Amino acid sequence: MLAKLLKAYLPPYRWLLAGVLALQLFGAIASLVLPTLNARIIDDGVARGDTGFIMSTGGIMLLVSLASIIASVASTYLAAKSSMGFGHDVRGAFYKAVGSFSDREFNSFGAPTLITRNTNDVLQIQALVMLTSSMLVSAPLMCIGGIIMALRENLQMSWLLTISVPLLGITVSVVVAKLIPHFRTMQTRIDNINRSLREQLTGMRVIRAFVREPDETIRFDKANKELTDTSLLIGRYQAVLLPTVMLIANLSSVAVLWFGAHLVDTGDMQIGQISAFLAYVMQILMSVVMATMLAVVIPRAAVCADRITEVLDTEPTVPAPAQPLRPTSPYGVVEFGGAGFTYPGAETPVLSNVSMRCMPGTVTAIVGSTGSGKSTLVSLIPRLFDVTAGAVLVDGLDVRGWDQDELFANFGYVPQKAYLFAGTIASNIRYGNPTATDDDIWAALTIAQADDFVRELSDGLESPIAQGGGNLSGGQKQRLAIARAVVRRPRIFVFDDSFSALDMHTDAAVRRELRTVSTHSTVIIVAQRVASIIDADQIMVLEDGAPVGLGDHQFLLANCPTYQEIVASQIPAEMSA
Incomplete structure (x- = not known):
């Protein structure tokens, strides 16, 4: 290896290395010559008392030594340059x-x-x-x-x-x-x-x-x-x-x-x-x-x-296609066609036979108990994982055939754990759109209900952010992550339980404002609270990785026992709140 x-x-550094080898060759030859010259001075010059021979031979030794030193310094420099480049x-x-x-x-x-x-x-x-x-x-x-x-x-x-x-x-x-x-x-x-x-x-x-x-x-x-x-x-x-x-x-x-x-x-x-x-x-x-x-x-x-x-040498399990495809008419339609996923070495699939279509201008929610596969399901859309069964389509094309950069450009993705980079609030928001102006950033912060606390900071948009957002609360980090996705104005929004750190009032305000910028976008939300998705156009209910219900809130409340259990478990808490 x-x-x-x-x-x-x-x-790429062969010429530098060739120079190093040539200089090393010269230095080695010089080092081999010097002891012989020294021996001649002792045996021939000193023994005969020939001062002229001693001086001339000593001068040659001095020149050879100086040349050897210069060659050694130059070779070390070139060797360092080639190794650093390597x-x-x-x-x-x-x-x-x-x-x-x-x-x-x-x-x-x-x-x-x-x-x-x-x-x-x-x-x-x-x-x-x-x-x-x-x-x-x-x-x-x-x-x-x-x-x-x-x-x-x-x-x-x-x-x-x-x-x-x-x-x-x-x-x-x-x-x-x-x-x-x-x-x-x-x-x-x-x-x-x-x-x-x-x-x-x-x-x-x-x-x-x-x-x-x-x-x-x-x-x-x-x-x-x-x-x-x-x-x-x-x-x-x-x-x-x-x-x-x-x-x-x-x-x-x-x-x-x-x-x-x-x-x-x-x-x-x-x-x-x-x-x-x-x-x-x-x-x-x-x-x-x-x-x-x-x-x-x-x-x-x-x-x-x-x-x-x-x-x-590790081949990624989500490889780029040899001949990437591009849709003729990108709209943001997301479709699951019998999608399934099994982790390597697992005996049972995490997801199985999920079929659903999510259209632009609509909100699709995914609910289910912990471990039911909600996050894994939405991770299949931007190819954080690849399906092991069925297919996931965006605008009619299998995501595995999409040009990866173009596929990612369609998404505004907010993960479960909001992560911010060391820098400023502005640099973190511009991570979603490098060309965003300050006005664009403030608009995104307003939608994410983060503008108030940013304005209260002494440096505003230039306020420093520690690595991972360590100097912010969980709710603040989550709202900035939402703003980062909003400023991108994508065709597809994916919120993976991204409102969990928000109180009920802020949650409702964010969802209300999101509708104003997502009228032509597909919105997919993974949620734990039923109140967050009660107005969704369609709700997918997962149980042990399999879909057990698909419809709006009223339809599922009448026809899906699993959804009924989820709602029943949350109603007392929501009413008391």
């Missing part, structure tokens, strides 16, 4: 993929893990791209070139390399093999701690209301401890790795000096050659250390790539 992800998103593209593709998900995919993954995958996981792969592009040429070239140059200096010392390099490679391989499963566990536990924190922050009022802070603290501490324990375990392996590498490197250095001194004593080696050989041994071992850094990063990046690719 890691290779697949790199192959898909790295090509991360930007992956995050964009991830966001686009998630944006195509239906509610089913969202529920399958969950928000915490999607956030972690698009931030922490992408960051790990980004780090791999950065390290790999910086070391892809230099590490192997320094290792192979260092071995060749060291053997050129003295072949008798080669046995040291045959011991130290394999020993270092085996050590690294063992530690990395131990790390791989723990990296996968670590990413899962990051998901868990994000999930726990998100739930607790979102549900803080409920937690405090039921005095559950100690229990939630214990739950968070458990997730926190699991992540900490895994991180510590990984840290211990990494803590063992670097000292072991340095121990092998230092022992190799001591061995070079020890055995090299004996060769100098016998005249088989010069002091400058010892210096060069020691430098090449250190370069070889440092290249192995560089490979070690990659070996530590690659397993975690591979795990992260699997998690990201899992999202990118």
Whole structure:
């Protein structure tokens, strides 16, 4: 999966990476040349007292060093630019993929893990791209070139390399093999701690209301401890790795000096050659250390790539049609033709055999007991879910064949839980219609019975809104959500129990004002209170996901026992109110 992800998103940066590799090649060659030049200064210049040779060769070393520094800085810059661009593209593709998900995919993954995958996981792969592009040429070239140059200096010392390099490679391989499963566990536990924190922050009022802070603290501490324990375990392996590498490197250095001194004593080696050989041994071992850094990063990046690719490869259950259809005469007619829906893995359908036509200029209400499938039914119209049986038609076309953007443009949808975005009242209302003027917004607020409380705010339309509308009451958020749908002036209004936080008087006023802007629109309302829909043109009654009545209030009151029960259960409460 890691290779697949790199192959898909790295090509746009191939020229930057080519520049990085070229600069790394130059830097590696320069690093290999410097020890030899230094050896020549010691053995030829110092030994003969040739100051001119020392100065000229030293000048060459200085120039090579400066060029190597410039190449290193430039390659690091280009590597950072390519890795940042890669991360930007992956995050964009991830966001686009998630944006195509239906509610089913969202529920399958969950928000915490999607956030972690698009931030922490992408960051790990980004780090791999950065390290790999910086070391892809230099590490192997320094290792192979260092071995060749060291053997050129003295072949008798080669046995040291045959011991130290394999020993270092085996050590690294063992530690990395131990790390791989723990990296996968670590990413899962990051998901868990994000999930726990998100739930607790979102549900803080409920937690405090039921005095559950100690229990939630214990739950968070458990997730926190699991992540900490895994991180510590990984840290211990990494803590063992670097000292072991340095121990092998230092022992190799001591061995070079020890055995090299004996060769100098016998005249088989010069002091400058010892210096060069020691430098090449250190370069070889440092290249192995560089490979070690990659070996530590690659397993975690591979795990992260699997998690990201899992999202990118997920086919949405509400796909866009290959050849989208557009109605010749869009009016807003909604029709259910034997529609049914079953959740994956469920034994029984949530909805079955629902047939109904909703015409422009009319109000259709949907009532039923809790869990009867009301919200699921209206979710089928804008394709938040796709039917598993029958069909849902808008203007005579199956919604599965509609161009998705054009289909969504027909709706003014207000969900059960009103959600507002961080910004201002104006920016939230314009979410429904970006071109709406202030007058349009005030008109929508008036219809939604929200203009009074907005005028009382010091900044009016520019009053700030916290994320999720946390600085507003439930009724205020619901009225702003209604205004957001109204300002769009859609052909189809869908209100999914959107008046539940309103008192009876405000509820009646909103419904009365809505009729003035929906004379040519189809209005579909999911409601719990019979008083809210008593004047509806038709009412669909659901019981256990199946329609048991369809007609106006008087017809159902005479012919539908389920509706009679609903009305009978609410009449005392409404009369007392």
